[in-house]
Amino acid sequence: MPATDRISQSLTRHGLRQTTVRRAVLQVLAESPYALSGGEIEQQLPPNTDRITLYRTLKSFEDSGLIHRVIDTTDVVRYAACSIECSADAHFDNHVHFKCTNCLHIYCLNQVTIPAVTLPAKFEAVTRDYLLGGVCRECQPA
Amino acid sequence: MPATDRISQSLTRHGLRQTTVRRAVLQVLAESPYALSGGEIEQQLPPNTDRITLYRTLKSFEDSGLIHRVIDTTDVVRYAACSIECSADAHFDNHVHFKCTNCLHIYCLNQVTIPAVTLPAKFEAVTRDYLLGGVCRECQPA
DNA sequence: TGTGAAACGCAATTTAGTTGCATTTAAAAA
């Protein structure tokens, strides 16, 4: 199945209407090996794509479980495509993220599950985010 | 020992000069039970405290190991006072953070250590951040 | 193919944080 068909199917499956901007944004995120900020996504879209529309698109994608925010310690929000099982009701992105101190990219380590912790009394966790910092595969010295 | 003396000692120990703004900022962070953003700190400082000075103060505190950034999924950076052992060379804040979905406060769970994970080949982690989401002690239904 | 709700896109605005530079001040030396 061509990539464009998969994009369209994702939109339909999550109850979102097909538009040019949405297909383009989802494709950019699906093809990126690391999480992207709003500005970075904008750069990869066709010129003159409206920035407000982009941000609204990101919001609706997030609400419907197509993408997830990636935790970081900066003042820029980054997004990554969700695993295919996520929906508006429940996210299942229980994987660790890895931020490279060299290239600054944040990768989803889909194969590494976030370990649970024991909490103090009366704290109840629903979501977990785990971010590692270090040197990624590409930036390792030879 | 009075709190003001402890504040002064912290500054000295980390090689920072004593100034009015620094003492005030450090006191606000040391007394807060949860992480604060730049704007929130500003609100708790004496009126007319210069915002630029505040941000520069936060930067030098972070550089010298007095405070640490707290990970989040928003576009606002928050800070919390470090444990006493941290220095410019090494941070030892290996504790879990907890963000309440009700009051939105982010607490340092100093007694809960971040568990390690096994990484794919050629990824090497130096830092770890762990954020839980859920309902905090104060916001639990009675 | 017509219709209504959803999405778009423009203008204007808000919020967070930054840069450059002249002035002031803390703290070590004289």
Place this chain on the structure above:
DNA sequence: TTTTTAAATGCAACTAAATTGCGTTTCACA
């Protein structure tokens, strides 16, 4: 105690990211 000087401050101006309101366009179902 005074001098010295590097560090910290504070003002003006600015940048970047994201948001709000509103009229126009478009998708998708009938």
